Amino acid sequence: MISIIFASLAPSLALLCFFYLKDNYNSEPLGMVFRSFIFGVLLVFPILVIQYAFQEEGLLISPLSQAFISAALFEEFFKWFILFYTVYKHAVFNDPYDGIVYGVSVSLGFATMENVFFLLAYGVDLAFIRALLPVSSHALFGVIMGYYLGKAKFGEKRQQRKLLFFSLLIPWVLHGIYDYILYVQRYWIYMMLPFMIFLWWLALKKVKLANKKTVNDENVKNLY
Template identity: 65%
Template sequence: MFVLISAGIAPGIALLSYFYLRDQYEAEPIGMVIRSFIFGALLVFPVMVIQYAFIEEGLIVTAFSEAFLLSGLLEEFLKWFILFYTVYQHAHFNEHYDGIVYAVATSLGFASIENIFYLLASGIDDAIGRALLPVSSHALYGVVMGYYFGRGKFIENKSKVKFLIFSLIVPVLLHGTYDYILIKITQKWFYVMIPFMIFLWWLGLRKVKLANKRQTELLMKNNQIPTSEQ
C-alpha cells in the first residue's frame, strides 16, 4: 500500500515543485502552499459524493453533461471557490505568479488524492499513464486558473471581474474537453488526446511566462528593479 500511495502522490509533488520553482521573484511560504494542497485534497470527498449521487439518480445522461458539468464545472468551481476565499485576499498573494502557485497546489492536491484512490482500486500498472495524463492536466488547469486570478488581482480597472470569470470558465472548458475526449472516443483516443495535451502544456507554459513578465513590468513601473533585468 505504501508503494501505491507513493506512486499516487509523487507526480503531484514533482509537478508542484516544478511550478513553484518557476517563480522568478519572491517564493511563496511553504506553509501556505501546503495548506492549498490540503484544501484541494479535501475537495475529492464532496466531489465523489456529488458525482455518485448525480449518476445514481440518472441526472447525467449525456457525454457532454458528464464531461463539462459533472466533472469540469463541479471540480473547477470548487477549486476556484477555495482559492477565492482562502488565497485571493491574502497578504501573501502579492505577485502575478502567486495565483499560479496556489492554484496549481490546490489542483494537484485534488489530483493526488484522486490518483491514490484510482491506483488503490486498479493497481500500480497505470501509474505512469495517470501521471502523464490526469495528474498533469489538473496541474495545467491550475496554471490557467491561477494566471487569470493574478490578472484579476492586480489589474487596476473594471476588468477584475472579467478575469475572475475567465479564471473559472477557461479551466472548465479545458477540463470538460479532456473528459469529453475520454468519454466519447472509445478507440484510438490517444490520437486526439496527445495533441490536446501538447496544447495544454503549451498554454500552461505560456501563462507561466506571461505571469512572470507581468510581474517584471509591475516592478519596473514601481522602480523596484533595474530596467536591464527585464
Template identity: 60%
Template sequence: MLVIMSAGIAPGLALLSYFYLKDEYDSEPIHLVFRTFLFGALLVFPIMFVQYVLSVEGIFVAPWSKAFISTAMLEEFFKWFILYYTIYLYSDFDEPYDGIVYGTSVSLGFATAENILYLIGHGVEYAIGRALLPVSSHALFGVLMGYYLGKGKFSTEGKRPLYIFYALCIPLLLHGSYDLILLTSDQWIIWMVPFMIFLWWLGLRKVKNAKKLTEVHVYERSIS
C-alpha cells in the same frame, strides 16, 4: 501500500515543485502552499460523493453533460472557490505569478488525492499513465486558473471581473473537453495526444506571461 502512496504522490509533488521554483522573486510561504494543496486534496471527498449521487440518480447521462457539468464544472468551480476565498483576497497574494503557484497547488492537491484513490482501486501499474494524463492536466488547468486570477488581481477595477470569470470558465471548458474525449472516442489517444500538447503549450505560455507581469509589478513596486 507504500508503493501505491509513493506512486500516487510523486507526480503531483514533482509538478508542484516545478511551478513553485519558477517563482524567481518573492517565493510563497511553504506552509501556505501546503495548506492550499491540502484544501485541494480534501475537496476530492465531497465532490466524489456528489458525483456518485448524480450518477446513481441518472441526472446527467449524456456524455457532454457528464464531461462539462458533473465533472468539469463541479471540480473547477470548487477549486476556483477555494482559491478566491482563501488566497485571492489576502495580502500573501502580492504578485501576478503567485496565482500560478496557488492554482497549481490546489489542483495538484485534488489530483494527488484522486490519483491515490484510483491506484488503490486499480493497481500501481496505472501510475505512469495517470501521471501523464490526469495529474498533468489538473496541473495545467490550475496554471490557467491561477494565471487569470493573478492577472485579475493586478488589473484595473474595470477588467478585474472579466479575468476572474476567465479563471473559472477557461479551465472548465478545457477540463470538459478533456473528459469528453475520453467519454466519446474509442480511439481517444489519437485526440488526447494533440490536446495534451496544446494544453502544455498554453500552460507554459501563461507561465512565461505571468513571469513578465511579475517583473513589471516588482519594478513598479520598487520605484513607487
C-alpha cells in the same frame, strides 16, 4: 498501500516543484502552499459525494454532461471557490505569479487524492499513464486558473469581474474537452496527444506572461 501513496504523490510533488521554482520574483511561503495542497486533497470528498448522488439519481449520465458538468464543472468550480476565498484575498497573494503557484497546489492536491482512489481500485500499474494525463492536466488547469486570478487581482479594476469569470470558464472548458475525449473517442489517444501538447504550450505561455507582469510591476515600484 505505501506504493500507491508514493505513486500518487510523486508526480504531483514533481509538478508542484516545477511550477513553484518557475517563480522569478519571490517564492511563496511553503506553509501556505502546503495548506492549499491539503485543501485540494479534501475537496475530493464532497465532489465524490455530489457526483455519486447525481449518478444514483440517473442524472448527468450522457458523455457530454458527464464530461462538462459532473467532472469538469464540479471539480473546477470547487477548486476556484477554494482559491478565491482562501488565497485571492490573502496578504501572501502579492504578485501575479502567486495565482499560478496556488492554483497548481490546490489542483495537484485534488489530483493526488483522486489518484490514490483510482490506483486502489485499478492497480498501481496505471500510475505512469495517470501521471502523464490526469495529474499533469489538473496541474495545467490550475496554471490557467491561477493566471487569470492573478491578472484579475493586479490588473485593471474595470476588467476584474471579466477576468475572474475567465479564471473559472477557461479551465472548465479545457477540462470538459479533456474528459469528453476520454468518454467518446474510440481512438482517444490520437486526439489526447495534440490536446496535451496544446495544454502544456498554453500553460507555459501563461507562466511566462505572469512572470513578465510580476517583474514589470516590481520595476515600476522601484521608481518611487
